Amino acid sequence: MSVIAVLVPDGLPGHHLTTPGLVFTTAAAGHPDAAYEVRLCAAPGLTTLGSPAPLRISVPWGLDGLADADTVLVPGQDDDGPRDEPAPEVLAALRAAAARGCRIGAVGTGVFTLAATGLLDGRRATTGWRHIGELARLHPRTEVDPVGTVVADGPFLTSAGIFGGMDVCLHVLAQDHGERLAGETSRELLTPLLTHADRVQETIDRELTVSSGIEPTLRWLEARLHLPLTPADIAAHAGISVSSLNRRFHARTGVSPPQYLLRRRLERARELLETTDEKVDRVAALSGFASPASLRHHFSRLTGTTPRAYRTGTGAARPANPGARISGRGD
Incomplete structure (x- = not known):
């Protein structure tokens, strides 16, 4: 023992x-x-x-x-x-x-x-x-x-x-x-806690960020998860210093901007795995990870399994048109 x-x-x-x-x-x-x-x-x-x-x-x-x-x-x-x-x-x-x-x-x-x-x-x-x-x-x-x-x-x-x-x-x-x-x-x-996690998180993010003044920046981030953003990039969009950005993000979301980005990218990757036939390397690119290896590393930390095994184990839905592919969001 x-x-x-x-x-x-x-x-x-x-x-x-x-x-x-x-x-x-x-x-x-x-x-x-x-x-x-x-x-x-x-x-x-x-x-x-x-x-x-x-x-x-x-x-x-x-x-x-x-x-x-x-x-x-x-x-x-x-x-x-x-x-x-x-x-x-x-x-x-x-x-x-x-x-x-x-x-x-x-x-x-x-x-x-x-x-x-x-x-x-x-x-x-x-x-x-x-x-x-x-x-x-x-x-x-x-x-x-x-x-x-x-x-x-x-x-x-x-x-x-x-x-x-x-x-x-x-x-x-x-x-x-x-x-x-x-x-x-x-x-x-964790699974029992995550059953309604998306809906709860959306509510929390909406209620907390409206009063903090970073709602536009959060929407801006959502459209650019696939891009290599830095805290300086995010702060420039919000029109505040990096230190102010850090304080505001933590006060309203409980995490720093890099941690928030990682969380949203993991959620995007999970959504793509569940709803598309995109290969893992394509999922990594669309969700903002520098490489498939980076996606696998962070995804396994969250779920204890690989993206491929997650897709298989959850019986993820497939698009009606198997040949369809989705593209990254524009700037």
Whole structure:
């Protein structure tokens, strides 16, 4: 049985605490060979979980729970204030785990804890987009990926985004038991949530962006998903600075402009896979991915499967005229 040790910091958002158990329990339910023990571990002095509903907890393991773990997960704190140096005993426990070959994953601001050990020096890593600049400033020896979802470099995994903890856990599953099991687990966890996702997202986008003044820019983006757009291009259309664009996008959509573009391009690709016979390389071009490989990479992160397998597995509808092809939208 593989041991997953979750290093629980003070101020941890509650959903980060439950995500590993949810993912690995779901995986094991249909695949008994994918057995995991999830340990909740903390340094002395843990008192409170963070927003949106702070509560006091106690965990069954101290830092000794990391000593024989196969994987250590380091969630982030719900903290926008000054970045405190992690406790020496925490850094020592993480360095000891790495020294014996343990896989270590860090989520969101948990990447700061891992970077403080020096283990990410000379390696690629990512974190939530609001903290990218801070990570680069505090840890200049780390190569910061500003748009990564899950970045794997050696035994270290780092992630960003609301679902970053789930992304890392699914990546661990894929490494241990293959992409198929990770994909099945992802679909079991997310498919019920996605049943009405398109309709809900359209409503959210419409209501949030009208008041923000970026509705015209969002419509402009929709017609140009197939083009290689940069944040500067988008900001120029909106008539604001890149920093203002970032703030406005995050305030109204919850993500940065590059993340929003990636989400919409993935949705466009999914629509094309379901409704056309276009080949995967053509789907990639029409939805704005630089290459079919890029589409496959991001699509598998979202669904746990390949575009071709998705089209086959969903029994996607085909156009009445099999010879018909669609063209990219004009400028």
